[in-house]
Amino acid sequence: MARSLITLVLFFTAALSCTYTYTVFATPMPCNEVARMISPCASYLAGRSTIPYHLCCGGMTVLNRTAVTPSDKMTMCNCLKGVANHFPTVDFSRAALLPSLCGVSVNVTITPSMDCNR
Numbered sequence: 001m002a003r004s005l006i007t008l009v010l011f012f013t014a015a016l017s018c019t020y021t022y023t024v025f026a027t028p029m030p031c032n033e034v035a036r037m038i039s040p041c042a043s044y045l046a047g048r049s050t051i052p053y054h055l056c057c058g059g060m061t062v063l064n065r066t067a068v069t070p071s072d073k074m075t076m077c078n079c080l081k082g083v084a085n086h087f088p089t090v091d092f093s094r095a096a097l098l099p100s101l102c103g104v105s106v107n108v109t110i111t112p113s114m115d116c117n118r
Contacts, residue, residue, distance in 0.1 A: 028072050029063070031079035037063050038083060041098060046089040057102035064104045077116035084112060 029037075037059035044052040052060075067073045084090055095110040 028075035029066050029079075031082060034063065034076055034079040035083045035086075038080070042087060044098070045087060045091060045094050047091050047094065052098060052101055056098075057104075060099065060102040060104045064099075064106065074116050077114065080110070081112070081114065081116065 038056070040053050040055035040059055043049045044056060063076060067076045084095075092111050098110065099106045
């Protein structure tokens with residue numbers, strides 16, 4: 001399990017380096033792009049690192065800049081909820097701290113039960 005998670009993180013990190021230049025999408029960011037942006041956060045979210053890596057915060061910043069309209073934010077929120085189901089070791093207290101640790105301001109507490117319609 002840990003080996004597959006490491007492989008997944010490495011894959012998404014490589015993909016992130018290719019897609020990191022995205023800052024604004026004409027349409028809402030596809031969920032696979034959202035997953036790529038947050039995959040470098042897996043180690044922090046699972047409690048294996050004490051602070052989020054630079055790529056993690058970079059992805060959070062891109063996501064924050066990309067979700068401009070209420071529709072964009074709702075789509076991204078639903079994507080994040082879906083992606084969270086693929087990370088069974090997520091510590092949601094760490095997830096709630098992630099935006100502030102990365103210097104990103106969001107108006108929602110990140111939990112499995114977050115309401116994406118608000």
